Amino acid sequence: QVQLQESGPGLVKPSETLSLTCTVSGGSITSYYWSWIRQPPEKGLEWIGYIYYSGSTNYNPSLKSRVTISVDTSKSQFSLKLSSVTAADTAVYYCAREERYYGSGSYSSRFDYWGQGSLVTVSS
Amino acid sequence: QSVLTQPPSVSAAPGQKVTISCSGSSSNIGNNYVSWYQQLPGTAPKLLIYDNNKRPSGIPDRFSGSKSGTSATLGITGLQTGDEADYYCGTWDSSLSDVFGTGTKVTVL
Numbered sequence: 001q002v003q004l005q006e007s008g009p010g011l012v013k014p015s016e017t018l019s020l021t022c023t024v025s026g027g028s029i030t031s032y033y034w035s036w037i038r039q040p041p042e043k044g045l046e047w048i049g050y051i052y053y054s055g056s057t058n059y060n061p062s063l064k065s066r067v068t069i070s071v072d073t074s075k076s077q078f079s080l081k082l083s084s085v086t087a088a089d090t091a092v093y094y095c096a097r098e099e100r101y102y103g104s105g106s107y108s109s110r111f112d113y114w115g116q117g118s119l120v121t122v123s124s
Numbered sequence: 125q126s127v128l129t130q131p132p133s134v135s136a137a138p139g140q141k142v143t144i145s146c147s148g149s150s151s152n153i154g155n156n157y158v159s160w161y162q163q164l165p166g167t168a169p170k171l172l173i174y175d176n177n178k179r180p181s182g183i184p185d186r187f188s189g190s191k192s193g194t195s196a197t198l199g200i201t202g203l204q205t206g207d208e209a210d211y212y213c214g215t216w217d218s219s220l221s222d223v224f225g226t227g228t229k230v231t232v233l
Contacts, residue, residue, distance in 0.1 A: 035222070044126060044212065044226055044227040045161075058220060061220070094168055100216075106155055107157065107216035108157040108216075109214070109215070109216050109222055110159040110214075111161070111169070114169060116167075116168055
C-alpha cells in the first residue's frame, strides 16, 4: 500500500520561504506524477503543482512565480518550496500521487493516494 | 476563485439519495474526465470516482458518477451517517492546471 508523509516546519514567517518534503513508501516513485495541494482553514482545495519522476514540472498559474517542486528519486521524496509567503498561504498542505493520461482528446487526472496533511501557519 | 461550481450543501435522511452537481465549462469538464473526492472531518481527501464514472477498488457501488456536457454529478444512494463529509469534484483545465470544485457539505438528517 502506497503511503505518503509530509514533513517540514509548521510555522513560517511572512516573506520567508515555506519548505515541505513528502516521503513515498510502499511503492515506487517512478512512472507517476506527484502533486502538492493545499487547503486554507475552512476553505476548499487548491492544486499547487506536480512533478513527474523524471523532473518535469507544471505549476498552478496563480502560484507559478513563487513555487518550485523538486524530486529526489534515490530517497523516494519530492519537495515543495513556496517563496515570499503571506498569511494567505496559511493552509494544510497535502502531497498526493497523481495518475494522469491523455487519450481520445481528453485528459484524465486523479489523485489516488494522499498524505495526511501538514498545517503550515504563516505568522511573525 | 474555483472554476468549478458546486452547491454549498445538500442533505437527506438516512437511506435516501443525494446528488451533487459540478458545473464547469468547455475548458475543463466539457473536454476532460472528472474525478470526485470525499473528505471526512479532519482527514485528507479520498478518491471516490475517476474518469467520470469509475470507482476505485473498495469504494461501494452506492457512489456513482456521471457527466453530461460541461457538468458532472455525484450520486450517493442508501445514505449513511458515515457519509457526512465534504465532497469535491476535480478535472484538468486548459489553463494547464488541475482544478477542484468549490466543495459540497453533505448532511445526514
